[in-house]
Amino acid sequence: xxxxxxxxxxxxxxxxxxxxxxxxxxxxxxxxxxxxxxxxxxxxxxxxxxxxxxxxxxxxxxxxxxxxxxxxxxxxxxxxxxxxxxxxxxxxxxxxxxxxxxxxxxxxxxxxxxxxxxxxxxxxxxxxxxxxxxxxxxxxxxxxxxxxxxxxxxxxxxxxxxxxxxxxxxxxxxxxxxxxxxxxxxxxxxxxxxxxxxxxxxxxxxxxxxxxxxxxxxxxxxxxxxxxxxxxxxxxxxxxxxxxxxxxxxxxxxxxxxxxxxxxxxxx
Amino acid sequence: xxxxxxxxxxxxxxxxxxxxxxxxxxxxxxxxxxxxxxxxxxxxxxxxxxxxxxxxxxxxxxxxxxxxxxxxxxxxxxxxxxxxxxxxxxxxxxxxxxxxxxxxxxxxxxxxxxxxxxxxxxxxxxxxxxxxxxxxxxxxxxx
Numbered sequence: 001x002x003x004x005x006x007x008x009x010x011x012x013x014x015x016x017x018x019x020x021x022x023x024x025x026x027x028x029x030x031x032x033x034x035x036x037x038x039x040x041x042x043x044x045x046x047x048x049x050x051x052x053x054x055x056x057x058x059x060x061x062x063x064x065x066x067x068x069x070x071x072x073x074x075x076x077x078x079x080x081x082x083x084x085x086x087x088x089x090x091x092x093x094x095x096x097x098x099x100x101x102x103x104x105x106x107x108x109x110x111x112x113x114x115x116x117x118x119x120x121x122x123x124x125x126x127x128x129x130x131x132x133x134x135x136x137x138x139x140x141x142x143x144x145x146x147x148x149x150x151x152x153x154x155x156x157x158x159x160x161x162x163x164x165x166x167x168x169x170x171x172x173x174x175x176x177x178x179x180x181x182x183x184x185x186x187x188x189x190x191x192x193x194x195x196x197x198x199x200x201x202x203x204x205x206x207x208x209x210x211x212x213x214x215x216x217x218x219x220x221x222x223x224x225x226x227x228x229x230x231x232x233x234x235x236x237x238x239x240x241x242x243x244x245x246x247x248x249x250x251x252x253x254x255x256x257x258x259x260x261x262x263x264x265x266x267x268x
Numbered sequence: 269x270x271x272x273x274x275x276x277x278x279x280x281x282x283x284x285x286x287x288x289x290x291x292x293x294x295x296x297x298x299x300x301x302x303x304x305x306x307x308x309x310x311x312x313x314x315x316x317x318x319x320x321x322x323x324x325x326x327x328x329x330x331x332x333x334x335x336x337x338x339x340x341x342x343x344x345x346x347x348x349x350x351x352x353x354x355x356x357x358x359x360x361x362x363x364x365x366x367x368x369x370x371x372x373x374x375x376x377x378x379x380x381x382x383x384x385x386x387x388x389x390x391x392x393x394x395x396x397x398x399x400x401x402x403x404x405x406x407x408x409x410x411x
Contacts, residue, residue, distance in 0.1 A: 003403055004400065007403060022367035025363070140360070143356075
């Protein structure tokens with residue numbers, strides 16, 4: 001019996017020792033798995049962005065893009081995020097919406113900037129979308145909803161336009177699951193605090209849009225409609241914010257922020 | 269790892285064939301049942317049930333084959349469902365997963381070679397006892 005127990009334990013030990021040793025090797029690098037995944041990510045990003053840029057007009061007014069770029073640069077610098085991997089696009093659309101696409105593309109609709117009463121409110125949504133990218137939520141969502149094989153076939157062009165359109169709709173008008181949204185909110189609050197932006201504005205923005213949607217004041221509330229459980233999320237943001245000494249130091253001057261809104265209004 | 273011992277009696281030609289088949293059963297089912305790890309266990313289990321009233325030599329080898337399949341089932345099932353979760357859920361490919369799959373592959377390969385070796389030798393009427401499983405079978409399977 002003793003011999004049996006000894007042999008059993010030795011077999012289990014052997015298994016875990018081999019596992020431990022093999023675990024020390026960076027297989028992802030050796031097998032170039034990350035490189036392949038980055039190529040797929042890049043190709044999908046291009047495909048989706050092409051689709052959106054064809055159907056909507058991108059705002060190229062330098063006063064608007066450079067101001068928004070300053071906000072993005074400040075948030076990235078404060079959080080040690082490689083700014084070059086984020087490709088921010090502002091599209092002319094009345095919808096209050098923003099969403100992340102593969103390969104670091106973030107699409108912001110002009111309606112969202114116009115609906116933000118302050119720069120801090122806009123930063124809240126922007127940080128939320130950056131968080132989705134940083135936490136690799138975009139690919140996770142696509143793999144879950146569309147499937148890895150379909151995504152891979154899309155990159156080789158062997159899959160129809162229909163799937164591309166459907167999955168693009170999924171990214172722009174469907175929320176992530178509850179867990180991923182909670183993670184993105186928590187990460188967004190961290191980004192905001194490190195960027196010296198008070199997360200309370202993010203919570204206020206969510207709350208205001210929710211109330212407006214209840215009263216039917218604003219018709220194009222895509223972002224809020226696709227992000228349910230607003231009360232719970234607002235409470236979580238405030239709770240997390242209260243555990244830090246939040247400060248508020250605007251990135252742009254109030255004049256610049258108001259100027260962006262005027263320019264966007266005029267563009268409409 | 270594998271020891272050829274003398275059995276309590278000299279098995280006959282028919283017994284040696286049946287005992288050898290218990291190992292072949294798991295091999296054939298392993299090939300047919302890929303990637304579902306439970307198929308080979310079921311095949312060995314049915315063969316065991318069919319021979320539970322057979323001679324001691326046959327029963328002994330059916331039990332050893334079945335026990336070895338059980339531990340492989342746990343290992344392979346974990347790997348199987350981990351792979352499924354990577355393909356269909358938000359789980360991603362990682363160093364840990366690749367390390368686990370290689371470990372499981374090494375254990376499967378060892379078991380595969382041992383099974384072939386045992387099947388050949390048992391067919392010759394030789395009694396082959398595996399590391400750990402041999403002792404475990406001695407404990408369970410009584411004359």
